Amino acid sequence: MATRNALPTDADALATIMAVRGGTAHEHLVSARRLIARLEVLLIAEQDGAPVGWCGIQKVRIRPGAELEWLVAGLTVVPAARRRGIGARLLGELVRDTPRTTQDEPIFSVINAGNLASIDLHLELGFLEVERAATFAGIKFSGGVGVLLSHP
Numbered sequence: 001m002a003t004r005n006a007l008p009t010d011a012d013a014l015a016t017i018m019a020v021r022g023g024t025a026h027e028h029l030v031s032a033r034r035l036i037a038r039l040e041v042l043l044i045a046e047q048d049g050a051p052v053g054w055c056g057i058q059k060v061r062i063r064p065g066a067e068l069e070w071l072v073a074g075l076t077v078v079p080a081a082r083r084r085g086i087g088a089r090l091l092g093e094l095v096r097d098t099p100r101t102t103q104d105e106p107i108f109s110v111i112n113a114g115n116l117a118s119i120d121l122h123l124e125l126g127f128l129e130v131e132r133a134a135t136f137a138g139i140k141f142s143g144g145v146g147v148l149l150s151h152p
């Protein structure tokens, strides 16, 4: 397994991975192109040369009135490649590669409170829970509650 920065030519593969969370690859293609163009870091994980996961990061206003802050985007591994450490490697490398201006500038992630797998993954990588709410960064969570975590 290897990770690398996404290229414009990865749009189709990224759209295909995005579709494992709902919708079709065709429906995600425009967003995939936009993400590759705009995200500060967008990592693709490959296994045997085939893209199997992605995650990225961008500066977003997470809470009303707050400054723009680093927020993890995506973090998806295709079902056939899960539980092999790929998600942890992607998120770990994303934290390492985020161009923070100061050492203590936090990286945030928002997760549906019911997504215990992703919450555990974040906690294992040193993220800590900050708070729970119905919405962060304009995202409303199915089930009604999201968790905001930060690193460090």
Ligand SMILES: CC(C)(COP(=O)(O)OP(=O)(O)OC[C@H]1O[C@@H](n2cnc3c(N)ncnc32)[C@H](O)[C@@H]1OP(=O)(O)O)[C@@H](O)C(=O)NCCC(=O)NCCS
Pocket (backbone or CB within 6 Å): 021, 074, 075, 076, 077, 078, 081, 082, 083, 084, 085, 086, 087, 088, 089, 110, 111, 112, 115, 116, 117, 118, 120, 121, 122, 124
């Ligand atoms: C969450 C997701 C990215 C994890 O990817 P992955 O490659 O399977 O994760 P890893 O193999 O690196 O697992 C790292 C740790 O996360 C936790 N974890 C991952 N999947 C889990 C599961 N199904 N149940 C419980 N814990 C899980 C475990 O603590 C695991 O460590 P361990 O294997 O030593 O027990 C993947 O399940 C996924 O794409 N899910 C759908 C999209 C999603 O929910 N993304 C997160 C949105 S914030």
